[in-house]
Amino acid sequence: MMEKNREEWLNRPWQAVLAIPRWLQLSLIIGFVAVLPPLIGNYWTHVLAYVGIYVMLGIGLNVVVGFAGLLDLGYVAFYAIGAYSYAFLASPKFGIHVPFWAMIPACAALAALGGALLGIPVLRMRGDYLAIVTLGFGEIIRILINNLDALTNGPKGLLRIDPPTIGSFQFTTPTHFYYLILAGCLFTVFVTSRLNDSRIGRAWIAMREDQDAAALMGIDILKYKLMAFAIGASFAGVGGIIFAAKMGSIFPDDFSVMVSVNVICLIIIGGLGSIPGVILGAVVLIGIPEVLRAVAMYRMLAFGLLLVLMMIFRPMGILPSARRKLELKKED
């Protein structure tokens, strides 16, 4: 009896929060995030911007892993395609300077093309083979970037990449990029939630539940897997160009398998299929080690342990979407 009262008392503020209408919840959150930079200073703004890029990557990979159920371990390859495409066409390297804003759709398209080309042969495979092949593909891309010196400068990297400009205004400070990345995140969230709640999203869910039955109900499995793969890749491409513009210089080591592993971890641990989950994952798994250097050494160790524990005890992640929780909850 006492236990129940205590639970109710703890629940009441939470119930109040959940009762706020959806649009107001979102406005408050976005408003809060938008006013942070002047309050927290340059260093923290930079950290949050970095976390924000991973949020974009996480939401993008979520389309592939969370919606279509494909374990892509080579996501970094598309990130690299976006970054290097921009660096080729907006730096002293070849003397071309295409504007940032024009390159965004171009990088998205190039990454999507890469995703489609990889996907066509690869998406017929079984889930675990798919994972290893995509991992291998990611590594191939990194080796190529590292060794095609004439094109990519190899380990020396590409420097003095153009920042975005609007008229005479240049994006230079962490705060500028913070808002750029915030806009990118909002766009990513918008597109993926629209997709999830559509004929395409339904097809993805059906495919996850029972692929053969879905095919027999008229869903072209290969086409929809390819779509998820390409769309996910395009978000990585956009993340890549923003990364390149923000850092001003990129090196092959920025595109190691670690990036793919980080994004996979943050989706799986944060919560499959859900946006709050991805944000939680990015803040905890990327943000905290970035700030606490002492912890950073143990970061990957913790990732490994968390992946194992999550798979055994809570495969849907910490904050999964309601549907994923349904699917993955163990029948007691």
Added chain:
Amino acid sequence: MTALLEIRSVTKRFGGLHALTKVDLLIQEKMIAGLIGPNGAGKTTLFNAITGVYAPEEGSILFLGKQLIGRKRHEITAIGVARTFQNIRLFPNMSTAENVLVGRHCQMRAGVWGAVSRNRKTREEEAMAERKVMDLLRFVGLEGQEDQLAKNLPYGDQRRLEIARALAVEPQLLLLDEPTAGMNPQETLALTRFVARIRDELGLSILLIEHDMRVVMGISDRVTVLDHGIRIAEGPPEAIQRDPRVIEAYLGRPSERVRKRSRPSQKNL
């Protein structure tokens, strides 16, 4: 008159196992065709061959004149063939309405642009799909259950939902795989009447696999009998019931039957 479905000389082998051998079957429009035979006769295999799950080694399957063999599963569905399954295969964590909505997939067109922009064409398409879903749920008697998760529905309702989902495809041929399995006599009777309604009100043809002879003989216009992958008889129900080859397939040869007569028979011919 072109047949709706024309199966000619279809043969399907799995290594050394001859699942189907030179099977013929003809279905006209607005017809209920029964498909019976002892367990392992190849009935579900035939369904799988029609719907593109297996590719037969020999023969041809023509639907409205179009060859089905070699086509992908989703193409065959889009052409107008829908089915249910022996062991119900609903999407367990999707709601009743969502399950039926998935059936509408090939009748809708919205792509990435439509999904993201939610333009008027897409919104109208979604609204129409929802209306169709509600109509179908009413037709099968699941009105009011739209938001129930499919896995939580009682068995009889799950069977009906599967049929609703198949009807959402707007097929011209409906393949029902043992729809009355596990049902009591009242449910069986209701479903039998319902299947007849599908033919009469929606104008579909139905190919029906069944073990319950009352159902098959009760509503089929014609019955085909398979045994060990071979068609051993085809004709109107009354003829099939009296056909000695069919009786033999189910009950064994007359000499064996003498011994078996003393044991209760589970098959009612």
Added chain:
Amino acid sequence: MSILFTPQVLIEQIINGLTIGAIYALIALGYTLVYGILLMINFAHGEIFMFGSFAGYVVLSWFFQSGFASHHPVLSIVMAFACGMLASSLLGILVERLAYRPLRKAPRLSPLICAIGVSIFLQNIMMLMVEAKILMYPDVFPEETVAVGPISISYFQILIIAGSILMMAGLYVFVKKSKTGKAMRAVSEDKDTAALMGVNVDRIIGTTFAAGSALAAVAGVMVGMYYGQISHMMGFVPGIKAFTAAVLGGIGNMPGAMLGGYILGIAEALGVLVLPAQYKDVIAFSFLVLILIFRPRGIMGEVVAERA
């Protein structure tokens, strides 16, 4: 890059290929054994290889420092192998018990993700233990080579190739002839029926992991002695390559894994003659992608029916 393609160079490269191929084959057997019995890819197998190598290092350097090795070189080497095998076997059994057993009934991607987690965990545990340094294996083996006509082979290469063939033959005989081996094959065909026939499935699975891990350790100690250096990351790339070898030969098929290992090793060794050295790893990765696209069952495997 103008290498004269003399028969001598070719044959020496083939021998190099057989040497590295023997290593891949030993590791590949571990993948194939586990896959045959649990239908899962033990992503952490490369790290078990790495652990075996480190265990051998500990033993060997201890013997070296105490002077034992100079009096009893052969015994030291044998002990290094034995301890490596023991350490890796125990690790393999532990990993199976703690991380994979709870997931036996889970959807197929869960054990894979879990294995990735184990792999990351083991890599980083070792990194913290050795403070991310590269360790040098003591110099135990005579560097001498033997001349067979115009070709020179080192004793070491002979040891690796012969030793690995011996171990693999031993494993093969064990699986085909012994009672445990029969039980292993039964479990890989049908776990539940084997259990009903009285087989202790959990123990057999543990044995399988132990056997595969032991072979990986042999490979690990050989690599340590042959190349001289070991690091906490040494399992990642060989792991993927050995997996490629297992798939090339036909995953789940033991002779296939051995065959795949040697083929991959030779392909790499010959490939280095034509491609710049930095692209060596691309050969293996490309093999992987191409096999899985065009012939997923490998050379000797059965058709795995999986619809897209």
